[in-house]
Amino acid sequence: MREIQDKPKGIFFDVDDTLYDHLEPLRQALRKVLSTGEDFPYEAVYHRFRFYSDALSARHGGVNAAGADQDLQEMRVQRVMLALAEFGVQVTETEAARIQEIYLEGQFQISHFPGAVELIRTLQTAGHVVGLITNGPAEHQMAKIKALAMDRIINPGSIFISGAVGYDKPDPRLFMHVNEITGTEASRSFYIGDSWRNDVVGALESGWTAIWFNHRQVKPESDHQPHYHAVNYQELANILLT
Structure with missing residues (x-):
């Protein structure tokens, strides 16, 4: 148990409609x-x-x-x-x-949701492993990440694009790969995303803590239960910084 607790906490964000208004x-x-x-x-x-x-x-x-x-x-x-x-x-x-x-x-003329960069920097300063997990072709998704200047904020080794990794969300193998590469533990990993199927279900079935960024106030698509809900970055900060 001590070995697990000594591992860093992993906090990973989706990109589309989570970092910016898709x-x-x-x-x-x-x-x-x-x-x-x-x-x-x-x-x-x-x-x-x-x-x-x-x-x-x-x-x-x-x-x-x-x-x-x-x-x-x-x-x-x-x-x-x-x-x-x-x-x-x-x-x-x-x-x-x-x-x-x-x-x-x-999609290349985009800007962050208010508070996104500030929260990510605060989490990094607190010593957490902060990264991105996104579905899509590698070149296309990386172009959006660069348009958001996230490649200058987040360690490239903590950016995971399904088209480059070989697995798509909600496949648990993608989340497992992220844990292996970043040295994080599933039980101490958080995933923030807007997609019910890809983000909430994917995180839950991988043993991660799922935070549903439901800023569009849509209904769940299954009986899965995310650990937390948030509709803006202030609410995300209240969850992640306590």
Whole structure:
């Protein structure tokens, strides 16, 4: 038991819609292609967009599956079409592809949620191992991490991208790999993320402490019970700094 307690505490963050507002690039893409107005249900569409993104990716086997490169664009177009269809908006594949294109471009014009950098620096000063765990192609996700300047704040050895590691969240092997590389212990590791399936379920099934960053106030998708809930970085600070 002493050996476990001597290990550093690991505190890892998701990237998309956890470090920054992932909805904003989608909002701008929909406005440019479909001329949607202020009263369009952007947040509800975004939630279903993420749902289909996770579901389609899981059905395929994740970004690391054989043939993922050629199927990735098709999955991205399908998630746009399926999400919008739920709100009575029918788009062609060409329109969906254009929405996806603008959406991707917008992901590099991003800024942190208020308090994110301050909390990470405070946790580092307190001696914790602080890092990132994110799903996606390695080059694409690293470009977003650099756009947020997180590569200058977080030790590169504590940044884990599924496309580089070989496992996607919620696969417990990804979380196990993080523990092995960082010298942390599952029982002393925390994961903060917005995705129910990838972040909450993934952390819980890996023996980690799960903090659901539910800033969009959506409903749980299963009977899993996260250890904590937070809707902003002040609440995250209250959990992690006590």
